[in-house]
Amino acid sequence: MNTKTLSVSYPNGAIQGTVQLTGSKSESNRALILSALSKGKVRIENLSNADDTVTLKAVLDSLHTPQENRTIDVGPAGTAMRFLTAYLSTIPGSFVLTGSERMKQRPIGILVDALQTIGAHINYIEQPGFPPLQIHGNFTQQQEEVFIKGDVSSQYLSALLLVASFLPKGLRLNILGTLTSKPYVDMTLDMLRETGITHEWNENSITIRKQPVQDSILHVEPDWSAASYWYAVVALAPLGSCLFLPGLKDRSLQGDRAIAGIMANFGVRSTFENKGVKIEKTTTSDSKRFFDLKECPDLAQTIIACCAALGYDASFTGLETLKIKETDRILALQNELAKFGVQLLEDNQIYHLRTSNKAMPKSTVIKTYEDHRMAMAFAPLALAFDEIVIEDPAVVGKSYPAFWEHLASVGFILD
Numbered sequence: 001m002n003t004k005t006l007s008v009s010y011p012n013g014a015i016q017g018t019v020q021l022t023g024s025k026s027e028s029n030r031a032l033i034l035s036a037l038s039k040g041k042v043r044i045e046n047l048s049n050a051d052d053t054v055t056l057k058a059v060l061d062s063l064h065t066p067q068e069n070r071t072i073d074v075g076p077a078g079t080a081m082r083f084l085t086a087y088l089s090t091i092p093g094s095f096v097l098t099g100s101e102r103m104k105q106r107p108i109g110i111l112v113d114a115l116q117t118i119g120a121h122i123n124y125i126e127q128p129g130f131p132p133l134q135i136h137g138n139f140t141q142q143q144e145e146v147f148i149k150g151d152v153s154s155q156y157l158s159a160l161l162l163v164a165s166f167l168p169k170g171l172r173l174n175i176l177g178t179l180t181s182k183p184y185v186d187m188t189l190d191m192l193r194e195t196g197i198t199h200e201w202n203e204n205s206i207t208i209r210k211q212p213v214q215d216s217i218l219h220v221e222p223d224w225s226a227a228s229y230w231y232a233v234v235a236l237a238p239l240g241s242c243l244f245l246p247g248l249k250d251r252s253l254q255g256d257r258a259i260a261g262i263m264a265n266f267g268v269r270s271t272f273e274n275k276g277v278k279i280e281k282t283t284t285s286d287s288k289r290f291f292d293l294k295e296c297p298d299l300a301q302t303i304i305a306c307c308a309a310l311g312y313d314a315s316f317t318g319l320e321t322l323k324i325k326e327t328d329r330i331l332a333l334q335n336e337l338a339k340f341g342v343q344l345l346e347d348n349q350i351y352h353l354r355t356s357n358k359a360m361p362k363s364t365v366i367k368t369y370e371d372h373r374m375a376m377a378f379a380p381l382a383l384a385f386d387e388i389v390i391e392d393p394a395v396v397g398k399s400y401p402a403f404w405e406h407l408a409s410v411g412f413i414l415d
Contacts, residue, residue, distance in 0.1 A: 005365070006393035006404065007415040008382040014281075015241040017410040019230055023048040023220035024254055025399050026184065029056055029079045030191050031218045033087055033162045036060045038213040042195050046220040051397045052077040059084065063091070071096040076103060076326060076370065076398065079155055081131060085111055086159040088135045089120040090166060096125065098132035102370060105130065106324055111156040114146040118171070144169035147176055150204075153321060154181035157206075158188040164208035165197045175204045180321055183255025183295050190253050194218060222247040224256040226400045227277075228299050229376045231259050232306045233410070234279050235266040236383035243410065246276040258296045262288075262303060266310065294318025301377035304333055307353055308342040309384035316351045326398075327369035336378065339364050340385075363387040372398040379403075382412060 028048035033056075035042040047053065055077045063070075072088075072095055074080040081099055085108060088095045098104070109129030112122050119142035123134040144167070148156060157173065164171035179185065189199055189206075196214030200207045227245055234241050250257070250272045260270040260277070267283035293300050293316055300319055307314045322329035330351070334344045341359035345352045364381075366388060368374040372395050382388045396403040408414050 003394065004392065006390045007363075007413075008379050008388045008390060008407070009386065009413045009415075010382050010411065011413065013238065013411075015233060015237045015243065015410050018244045018246065019406050019410070020246055021222040021226045021248070022050065022400065022402065024223040025050040025053055025225070026079070026187060026223075027191065027218070027220045027253060028053045029083060030158065030162060030188055031220060032056050032060055033083050034191065034195055034213070034218070036063075036087065037090075037163065037166050038195070041213050041215050043217045044220065045217060046222075048220065048223065048399075049401055050399045051401065052079055052399065056080040056083070063093075066093075069094050069096070071098065074099045074103070076100045078103065078106060078326070081106075082108065082111060082153070082155040082159045083162065085122070085133060085135070086115060086163045088137050089115050089122065089139055090137060090163050092138040095135045095137065096132055097135055098125075100370075102326065103131055107152070108133070110149055110152055111159055114148045114156070114160060117146050118143055118167070141168050145172045145174065147174045149177055150175040150179035151177045151320070152180070153324070154179070154184040157185050161185070161188050161192065161199075161206065161208060165192070165211050165213070168210060170207070170209040170211075172205060172207045175206070178294075179204075180294055180318070181255065181297060183258075187253045187255070191218060221249060221252055221254065223400070224248065224252060224254040224259065225298050226403075228256060228259040228302045229380060229400075229403070231263040231268055231279060232302050232377070232380040233383065234268050234281050235263055235306050236309055236380050237281050239281050239283075241281040242278060244274075244276055244278050246274075248272075248277045250277075255296045256299055259299055259302070262291065262299070263306075266306065266312075289314045290317075291315070292317045297321050298373065301329060301333060301373045304344065304353060305337070305377045305381060308337050308340060308355060308358070309381045311355045311358055312353070313355055314353045316353070317349065319351055320349065325373075326371040327374070329371065329373070332367075332369045332371060332374055336366050336374070339366075361385060363389060365389040365391060368392050368395050370395060372396050372400070376400065376403055379407065
């Protein structure tokens with residue numbers, strides 16, 4: 001296997017198999033912060049092996065050893081950057097929190113402003129509003145109320161909610177504007193509830209008082225975001241294809257469970273049975289052509305690439321946060337879809353996919369832009385085109401290290 005590129009193709013025939021997904025990265029990262037804040041009262045089962053989670057765990061483990069003026073480099077791990085910004089503010093010590101070059105381009109000012117409002121000591125080392133940060137921890141809380149925009153990143157809210165009950169005065173979080181990715185905030189609050197931490201949510205205000213955490217075990221569910229790529233595989237596969245994904249539940253904390261309903265429009269039927277979900281290709285017809293992805297933006301690349309491969313024109317809203325992810329995901333999609341003659345056009349925050357000029361290239365090289373989701377969203381297109389060549393295939397380690405191994409296990413040819 002070429003470590004710089006990976007050729008993906010599929011011979012012929014229906015796809016059958018079982019794919020055991022890793023634990024949810026989103027749940028795992030929240031669980032790690034809660035475990036650290038509780039000093040081990042919160043224990044974790046089925047922790048994700050995603051690079052981002054491994055990075056966060058390594059940082060938290062390293063903090064058990066006292067060290068002055070510690071530099072913490074989270075690389076490209078965006079959740080770790082945001083959650084640690086809040087966490088490090090609450091513990092003794094002085095820290096420099098930094099990351100990759102792309103991380104230094106991803107805004108964090110909204111979270112820093114909120115933390116500074118309640119008394120946190122955080123300074124920008126380079127560009128205001130962006131990492132790296134100088135954090136002097138164990139601050140004296142000045143007030144219990146903050147106002148924060150809800151339409152930029154739900155991780156800012158989750159970072160504050162995770163530390164709220166450990167603050168001397170608790171926290172009242174007032175959300176300004178529309179809340180993007182609400183299921184991720186719901187996930188945070190549900191996990192807090194599992195550890196005994198209660199909250200009140202009145203209109204646009206969430207209040208968490210200071211309260212003790214209970215001894216508890218957080219069992220991390222398999223990752224619905226990872227499952228989305230298998231839904232795309234089945235959507236593009238021949239009729240009769242069927243995969244079983246153990247451990248996935250219909251009533252999940254994860255917002256990306258929405259993929260089951262969305263992919264029903266592409267002829268993928270989900271049946272929850274035997275402590276998992278069976279997904280089957282049952283028809284080639286589609287019904288829905290308009291998708292609001294405000295609450296599940298991490299599914300956007302998978303759904304858009306799948307529509308392009310199927311030749312379905314469609315429209316999408318709720319994609320505003322994609323520009324500040326691992327890469328500008330809108331631009332990345334536009335660039336790579338153009339290689340198939342497909343356009344993604346923006347009109348007043350509505351994105352229209354146009355496939356009338358779709359080409360059928362023999363082989364297409366997909367640039368991944370250091371973004372794990374670009375690699376995994378485009379790999380299933382090997383079912384619709386002769387060959388997809390993925391640049392920097394190792395990028396999938398950020399959230400799903402076993403992706404290529406699992407793809408090969410159901411019959412894909414990797415070279």
